[in-house]
Amino acid sequence: MPQISPKLKRVCSFAVVVATGAMFVTSGCATKNYVRNQTAPVVQKTNELDDATATNTRNIRDVDSRAQSGIAQAQQSANSASQSAQAAGQSAAQAQQQAQEAVNRADSLASVVAGLDTYKQVSDVAVNFGFDKAELTKESKAELDQLGAQLGSTKSYILQVTGGTDSVGSADYNYDLSQRRASAVVQYLAAKYNIPPHRFYLIGIGKDKEVAPNTTAAGRAKNRRVEIQLLSNDAALAAGQTVSQAR
Structure with a gap:
């Protein structure tokens, strides 16, 4: 077999190392891109869900606020009606008493x-x-x-x-x-x-x-x-x- 010179051996070894490194670099980049491509839709979906959750929370608070306002108005109306009924009852009772007292x-x-x-x-x-x-x-x-x-x-x-x-x-x-x-x-x-x-x-x-x-x-x-x-x-x-x- 022909003898390979030491210099040529060093050149070949360096080429192998460079090729191997390039393979690892290429493989690493491919893995990152794959991960990025796979996770990007998930991140986007998560962001969309966060936005929807925030919107729903605002809507729920708005509905709750309107409901509380409606309940307060209804209670106020009920209280006013109750007071009016009580006043009418008192007036009727007073009128009845006065009518009874007015005539012997x-x-x-x-x-x-x-x-x-x-x-x-x-x-x-x-x-x-x-x-x-x-x-x-x-x-x-x-x-x-x-x-x-x-x-x-x-x-x-x-x-x-x-x-x-x-x-x-x-x-x-x-x-x-x-x-x-x-x-x-x-x-x-x-x-x-x-x-x-x-x-x-x-x-x-x-x-x-x-x-x-x-x-x-x-x-x-x-x-x-x-x-x-x-x-x-x-x-x-x-x-x-x-x-x-x-x-």
Whole structure:
């Protein structure tokens, strides 16, 4: 075999080393590129998921904020409705109490007014109502105004208000109707002339006492009435004057 010179051996060894290094370098670059190519979609997908998660979080917070705002508004509306209902209930209760206090019924008249026999009639007026009606007409209010004008100069008085009906309908219905008619008179006089409640004594007699025959239309019209008597206790007034003079 031919002899290879040492110099040639060194050259060949260096070439092998360079080739091997180049192979490793080439292999390393290929591996990095492969990894990069494989991981790039994963990184991109991860970034997309992060963005979607952030968007969903913002949307959830926005929805939650709107929901909380809606709940607060609904609660506020419910509270306002509850307060209005309570106020309405209180007003109704007060109105009921005032209505009860405003009128002393016939069954308590004798016990409430001491010495009722000493009261005498000063004046009276009667107002009429339409069939099955309990609303005052313009003419009826004018009649009541004439009576109201006398109250300022009358001392120690009471107003006896008696409601009546015609004979049409049941007794129970007519008792209720006569009471409603008398109440309409009381409410008008009390509101317009500031009459204290204890001065009213209301009686609903229904169809029990007629002032005209119920056999005719004209007679029935007269029976659909409320009579108001202005009564004054002269004896009590005289006694009060005597006490005042003694003082």
